[in-house]
Amino acid sequence: MENWCIIEGGGLRMRGMSQRGLRYRLAVIVNGLLLTLMLASCGMNEAKTPEQWFDFTWSGLAGSDTLSFRGLATLQRGNEHGLEESLNYTGRLQNHRELSIRTEPANNRNGNLGSRLQMTGLAKPSGWEAKLRLENGNWLVQSDNHDALLQGVVRLNPLDQLEEIRMAAKKTITSESGAARGTKVLRIEMDPAEASIRLKDRLLSEMELTREGGMERLASVPAPLQESLRGELSKIWTAGNDQLSAMLEQLNATVVYHLTIDRKSGLPARLTSETTLTYLSTKGVPQREVLRTDNRFESYK
Numbered sequence: 001m002e003n004w005c006i007i008e009g010g011g012l013r014m015r016g017m018s019q020r021g022l023r024y025r026l027a028v029i030v031n032g033l034l035l036t037l038m039l040a041s042c043g044m045n046e047a048k049t050p051e052q053w054f055d056f057t058w059s060g061l062a063g064s065d066t067l068s069f070r071g072l073a074t075l076q077r078g079n080e081h082g083l084e085e086s087l088n089y090t091g092r093l094q095n096h097r098e099l100s101i102r103t104e105p106a107n108n109r110n111g112n113l114g115s116r117l118q119m120t121g122l123a124k125p126s127g128w129e130a131k132l133r134l135e136n137g138n139w140l141v142q143s144d145n146h147d148a149l150l151q152g153v154v155r156l157n158p159l160d161q162l163e164e165i166r167m168a169a170k171k172t173i174t175s176e177s178g179a180a181r182g183t184k185v186l187r188i189e190m191d192p193a194e195a196s197i198r199l200k201d202r203l204l205s206e207m208e209l210t211r212e213g214g215m216e217r218l219a220s221v222p223a224p225l226q227e228s229l230r231g232e233l234s235k236i237w238t239a240g241n242d243q244l245s246a247m248l249e250q251l252n253a254t255v256v257y258h259l260t261i262d263r264k265s266g267l268p269a270r271l272t273s274e275t276t277l278t279y280l281s282t283k284g285v286p287q288r289e290v291l292r293t294d295n296r297f298e299s300y301k
Contacts, residue, residue, distance in 0.1 A: 050173040050186050053261060058166055060266040061159075065096045066301040073156055076290045089156055097134040101153055137163060154202075158271045158295035165257060170194055182264060188257040196253040199277075207244055211237045243282050251279040271295045 170191035260270035
């Protein structure tokens with residue numbers, strides 16, 4: 001009987017050890033499965049092509065009703081040592097389709113107002129605010145004042161830039177190495193021919209808006225002067241439009257974007273652009289301009 005008790009007691013101990021061993025093995029299996037799932041998830045992310053990464057982040061952006069961004073635009077003429085002017089701006093998207101963009105006065109390196117940015121319609125001394133609305137894939141200025149588009153709102157709008165990338169028929173998207181932890185960086189180069197055509201169409205459209213805006217202001221002029229001023233305005237606009245058309249015939253544009261994606265959320269974190277224009281002046285002198293923008297996104301909802 002005593003031996004039996006010893007054997008039985010030993011059996012109990014063996015069963016206890018067996019149960020502890022089973023729990024240990026189960027824990028190892030569960031941890032192994034979790035590790036496998038984590039690695040598989042990482043592998044799935046890395047398995048995305050650059051084009052799939054862009055589509056992935058676009059889908060996340062399209063599902064956002066609210067966000068904000070902070071931006072900086074710089075305009076440089078000539079070589080890398082040429083005059084550079086800058087402009088800070090902010091944007092706020094609400095209800096998925098309503099966007100407001102506000103700028104601060106532009107300053108150059110000497111602290112003076114950026115006159116060239118004003119000439120290109122990207123700034124005015126007091127700064128400005130514009131309201132835009134997304135309609136059929138296009139960001140339209142919600143104002144009867146034709147100067148709104150002339151201030152270059154759409155050119156600064158990073159949401160419009162992303163829409164332009166998505167809709168482009170030709171583009172080259174590659175992955176950049178050396179991205180910060182938790183991010184994915186895409187380099188997106190637009191097709192030069194398509195980018196040039198798009199820019200030409202936009203500039204010609206803005207030129208037409210100058211004519212419409214001038215005619216609207218003419219309505220506030222005393223009636224006896226309107227007729228003579230209308231003819232004068234028409235001559236000035238025609239001359240300017242002819243000069244622009246001649247310059248656009250020789251214009252070439254290259255546009256390169258860098259899109260930083262937050263891997264965790266899949267949403268855009270930063271978008272930079274560099275648009276380089278080369279053309280001939282009215283005197284046939286080669287000209288070069290570079291417009292750079294840098295936008296950082298936040299406050300997604």
